[in-house]
Amino acid sequence: MYRRNNIVKKYVLVGVGGRSMMFTEAFVEKYKGISQIVAICDINNGRLDLAAKKLREVFPALKCYSAEKFDEMLTAHRPDTVIVATRDCSHDDYICRSLEAGCDVITEKPMTIDEKKCQRIVDTIKKTGRSVRVTFNYRYSPPRSQIKKLLMDGVIGKVLSVNLTWFLDTNHGADYFRRWHSNKENSGGLLVHKATHHFDLINWWLSSVPKTVFARGERVFYNAQQANRCGLSDHARRCLDCKLSDRCNFYLDMRHVPLIKELYLDNEKYDGYLRDLCIFRDDIDIEDLVGIVAQYRNGAILTYNLTAFSPWEGYRLDIQGTQGKLEQLCQETSYINGDGTVQGGFIAAGTSLKIYPHFQTPYEIPVWSGKGAHGGGDILMLDDIFGSPKEDPLKRVADYVQGAYSILLGVAANKSIKEGKMINIDDLVKDLPAPDFEIEQEDNEIIPFVKKTKLMSGGIETKANIPQKVYEKNTFPAGNLRIKHSDIVSI
16 A cells, blocks of 8 residues: 555554554554555443543644444545454454445455354455455464465475464463454464464465365363462452462462553553453354365365464474475474564574475575564555555465455364364355465476486585485585575575
8 A cells, every 4th residue: 555646555454452463563664655544443432541641742633432333433534445454253343344435445354253253254245345455464484485476386296285373472372362362253263363373374375275184183281280280279250359379380470560550550441351361261162273274276185183282382383395305493482472572583493494305405595584573574564554565476465265264164163063064165255255365286297317316415416315314504515516596505
């Protein structure tokens, strides 16, 4: 979204909680001269006043609207685009009302939480002709963009399988069980709210979409049994009232986290929302451990696991192709939403990228890095939205179709867990077109015969297909094969 013919685009924002701050900070800092936020809306009048105070330092004419006056806001200001950053369960309502008012929409992920709400969005877009963009910042994160580039370059041939294991640690992961996310009616569970990021990456990397899925999941850690193991069975409903604070590793004292205090604790009186519910309480109905197997339209098989109680934050990725395997280990900084720290920052020391070609010597590739939240993705995505978009061969912009397929894999997985059977994703939503990145792969690949390779120890030539040790980027011995790719270590 950018200025054309000196016309500044007008935006309104609905939802001014923690997840809106990426947008509000962008408006008041880098993009204040080319984008204008004219009004904000929220269900909580306290948070509304707090956001208005900060935004009015740059946009003094900013107006505030309570949630029941959302349509009045659209009529009064005629914005070009509505930004939706509310609870996941209400995304579809605000998206569709915005579209029907003649506005385009930028929405936080997930686009929505179930197939019925998704169908409503699809039908409304078809009726109005307006657009919806989903903010998948992980696509813009350099380490993930690099994987897309390598797969597009055919470094491992045609992709046959993906194995992705994502770890949320006991800081970040636990925080989903304190908040509104801990009930599926609000968030769709982690298979929708969180995994939509991961499923979108896989869809995008593969240039395809899922066809069928089978899943299993349970709440095995954030439950009464774990509380008993930790000697915390006598916990209160919320941290603020709990007498076990001095011996609970999960205790959150909102009084001493300034941003969380001003956003949530100070504004409980307006809507009764409690930000610090106990992670061991009985009314949680989302899983903390899930596993799925899915087949894609292009034939690739996905195995995916999500753990929300790991000692470290990040993921392990293996992509197997007709010519070898790509392997990435990625570690990220941990956080809880609203604590003021960098969300999902890139940890270079804990991240690696390796290629294992068939019948040849494996090699390591220096990982593309970025600064800021979500592995450097937030900065690049915001520039694409509010700055000057450029031609992008990686096709990182995600429309409603890609937003739909990212959630439908999680929605189908939820149904599979509940019903104990495989789910056909095409049965969930009607009239959903193929995404513009979906490519029909012709099976005309020609793989050259490899007779000899060179051992890493001294460059000794030997017969191919002998297991080789993977050397790190600064330890390649002289005299080895040069692998032709512009982004790898020169051997």
